Amino acid sequence: MTKSLFLSSFTTSVKESYAQPFDQVKYEGTCFEPWSANKCTRHRITYKTLYRQVVKMDYRRRYQCCRGFYESRNKCVPRCTKECVHGRCVAPDRCQCESGWRGEDCSSSCNAQHWGPGCKQRCECQNGGECDVIKGNCQCPAGYTGEHCQVQPHPPSDPCPAKSFGQDCLQQCRCGTGGFCNKTTGECVCRDGFTGTLCPPGRFGPNCAKECLCHNGGHCDPEKGQCQCDAGYTGERCNEDCPVGMYGVDCKGVCDCANGARCFNINGGCLCEPGFKGPRCDHRMCPDGTYGMHCEHHCLCNSQNTLSCHPLKGECTCRPGWAGLYCNETCAHGYYGNGCLEPCLCVNGGVCDTVTGECHCAPGYTGLHCEKLCEDGFYGKGCLSPCICVNSIACSPIDGTCFCKEGWRGLDCSIACSEGTWGSGCNLTCQCANGAACHPADGSCKCTAGWRGASCDEPCPIGTFGPDCQHKCDCLHDEGCESVTGQCLCLPGWTGLRCTQQCPEGTWGLQCNQSCSCLNSATCQANTGTCLCKPGFWGDQCQHMCSAGKFGERCSHQCPPCVHVSSCHHITGDCLCLPGYTGHLCEQACPIGRYGLHCSNVCSCTKNATCHHQDGLCLCPAGWTGPDCSLCDMMVPVSPVEKDSWSAITGIVVLVILVVLLLAVLLLYRHRQQDKQSNTPVVSFSSTRTVSSEYLCLTCCLVAELKDSCVAVSSSSLNSENPYATIKDLPGLPPCPPESSYMEMKSAVPRERSYTEISPPVMTPSTLSCRGNVVEQEPQNHYDLPINSHIPGHYDLPPVRRPPSPSPRRLPH
Structure with missing residues (x-):
């Protein structure tokens, strides 16, 4: 590739339109004000389209030859810094040398050991023989012969090279290969085994049978017939004059003639043009400033721009850089030097000096032929002005205009793209979502914490957080973490930085922000709040x-x-x-001497009296009384049978009166208290027992007699708010002394009944037993007494107090 693309700035003058506002005044009819006689004016702003010339800078693509090439006739030609003297430039700074020449600029001939194009062929000459740098033929030294100078018939005795003799060795020997000539006289001296004379002129070969074809006095080799040209001629048959500027044997001499004179091809003498003289033809025949056959005319050339005028014709020889009939015209564009014949080699708009050909480069270019752009960071004429760009790819080498990097703008590229824009000139709009910023150069989105994706529109997956979701959550018992900060989102019932701690006691739920509402020291489940x-x-x-x-x-x-x-x-x-009972199932009464709840109280009775196991009341022996049986009882005991009879009669009378009263009160109460709720029945037992004397049974313990003779007398009382049922004198044994005992039952009387009837317990043979002379009655479950007496609503509540069981009676012997 020999061409490269670059941007070239240029300015253009264009006509553009613009809107020009102006105030248009319009006069209308009389004003609305009745006192005004003038016409009213109305102002209206209108716009006119005007045109103006503006200068705009634009850029265009241009192609230029790559480094090492220059443009010539719309082609990129390789340039060699050093001129290829004997060759041609085939690539930048690379010459292709002609045969016999070598070196970077093909100015050096092949050394004695090489020949051919680029001197790549090695000479095979021996004994100091030199090979022709073009053809490779060996030129043997004196005393040697043969194709490679390998034959030495006699040692050399004179300094002349082979096949030459005489003064300055200018004469050519005509001896055959079987001898050599005398270096002084040229006489042939035959080697041993050879004899004879030379072939006559124009003949060579065996028996001199072949005719020589050499011209211009050239002699042929008597053996092979090769022509040996005289001075001034060259060629295979010596039929060509030496090239212009060359003369002598083998045309090796260089002519030194001036003013266009030719040199003689044989000895180099100068053949002067008319009007010149001298060995080198460097002298005018007429004085300076005159010309003609008799030097009668004055030269018309511009003296400052003229080297000389022709002494015969008066033609002006201009100085380099000037042309024209009188040397008063500068060289045409693209040419310089003597006669303005040298083409300028300047490119990229460079102008060459008409005298020296030195290139004066246009702004933005430098180099010998203006083939190089200004180095980075410089621009302008001679690339001397430094660029003032900050964030740029480059600046224009021509005028220093900054080409901003993507993401920057401004004259010096110092202004970053505003938020939401990116790209070259900040002309593109960012497509990032959720507050993400885009890269000002390539528009790539830099996601904020919690988002990912090309446009930052995808939330972080569960278990990740942070910018671009690059971090993993470090939580336990969680539902992921907060996508921005990574804070753990604990499951209900868990707390702590990593959700490793259960909610403190008394709290539950998300973040443990719910308080447990459990009672009675219960705990709640940390996740659901359910009370345990x-x-x-x-x-x-x-x-x-x-x-x-x-x-x-x-x-x-x-x-x-x-x-x-x-x-x-x-x-x-x-x-x-209940008080008075103990045991795993409360099946045992308190042991003698203890009473109350858990049998924790100690009886305080004296005189060997026992106390009741429930309330601790002392059961005094006969003759003693008082709370602790410490007082002497002076009362005469009443007959047990009499006492029991009167008690029974009195109880029956009282019971009948109470029943009648209860019925009347209940009817009235039921009428007034229709909506009153029933109270929960409470039954309490209390017992008071005094024994004033010891009663003895007169007859033997007969089950049938006991069953028939025992009579129970009860009475009950009721009030309007909390009626009580009082049972006095629980059924006892007929032969036994009466006991003062009672039971209180607190119960709300149902509306359907005005009183509660309590039936006496039924004495069965199973409840009585005789042990000696003592009649014993099995203790009845006092929890069942109200049940057996058919008291409504009592079965579902446990008894509070238990009536005393009748103590065993001793029978007289």
Whole structure:
């Protein structure tokens, strides 16, 4: 490739249109003001299209010859810095030498050992023989002969080269190959084994049978017939004069004649042109400034631009750079030198000096022939002005205009593309999304944290974050991380920088920002907030204790078959014994001497009296009374049978009166309290027992007699808000002394009934036993007493207090 492309700036003058505003005044009718007699003026801005000449700079593509070539007749010709003297320039600074010449500029002849084009062929001459640099023929020294000077018949005795003799060795020997000539006289001296005389002139070969074809006095070799030309001639048959400027034997002499004189081809003498004289023809026959046959005319040449005028013809010989009949015209464009005959070698608009041919380069170019652009960073005439560009690819070598890199603009390329633009001249619009900036040079998007893709329109995949989503989330128990900062997005119930910590106790949910609403020391699940109830509780918030009969985890366990209990413990399931009872199932009464809850109280009775295992009341022996049986009882005991009879009669009368009153009150209450809710029945037991004397049974313990003789007298009372049912004198044994005991039952009376009737317990043979003279009655489950007496609504609630069981009576022996 010998041509390269570059941008060339140029200016053009163009006509462009523009809009020129002007104020147009328009007069209309009278003004609207009644007092004005003048016409009103109206102003209106209108635009006219005008034209103006502007100068614009533009750029165009131009081709120039590559480095090492110059343009000649629209072709790029290779240039050799050194002139190829004996050859031609075939590539930049590379000469192709003619045969016999070598060197970079083909100015050196082949050395004695080489010949041919480029001196690449090696000479085969021996004994100091020299080979022809063109053809390679050996020229043997004196005393040697043969094709390669390998034969030496006699040692040389004179300094003349082979085949020459005489003064200055200018004479040619005519001896054959079988001898050599005397270097002084030229007489042939035959080698041993040879004899004879030379062939006559014009003959050669065996028996001189062949005719020589040499001209102009040339002699042929008597053996081979090769022509040996006389001085002034050359050629294979000596039929050519020496070239112009050359003379002598083998045309080796160089002529030194002036003023166009020719030299004689034989001895180099100058043949002067008319009007000149001298050995070299360098003298005019007429004085300077005159010419003609008798030097009668004055030269008309411009003296400053003329070397001389012809002494005969008066023709002007101009100085280099001048031309014309009188040397008053400068060289035509593209030529210089003597007679303006040398073509200028300047390119890229360079102008050569008409005298020396030196190129004066146009702005932006330099070099011997203006073949080089200014070096980077310089421009203008002589490439002396430095470029002032900042972020540029280059500046114009012609006028210094900056060619900005992509992403920059301005006269000196110092202004970066504004946000949202990019490319050459910042003429392209960025296509980046989500606040991403684009590279001002190539428009590539630099994504903000949390986005990726060519246009930054793709969110980071789960598990990645940061610019271009290059970072991986470092979280546990997460749903990924925040795509911008990488903050972990913890699953519900987890917290911490890496979601490695469960929510603190009492919190739950996302970021643990929900508070647990669980009661009774329950914890909640960290992820859902579901309450995890402790044993003994249930409900959404663990707000409910286990219902009666249930206990433990999720209230899923049944209470054990406790006997004398209100319920079992809702957490452990342990039986919660009523006061006076103990044991795993509350099946045992407190041991003698202890009473109360958990049998933790110690009886304070004296006189060997025992206390009641529930409330601790002392059961005094006969003759003693008081809370602790420490007081002497002075009252006469009443007969047990009499006491029991009067008590029974009194109880029956009181009971009948109370029943009538209760019916009346309940009817009235039911009428007024239609919407009143029923209260939960509460049953409490209390017992007071005083024994003033010891009663003895008169007859033997007969089951039938006991069953028939025992009579129960009860009474009940009721008030309007919280009626009480009082049972006095629980059924006892007829032969036994009466006991003062009662039971209180607090219960809301249903609207359908005005009183509660309590039936006496039925004494069966299974409930009585005789042990010696003591009648014993099996203790009845007091929790079942209200059930057996058919008290409504009592079965679902445990008894609060238990009436005392009748103590065993001793029978008289």
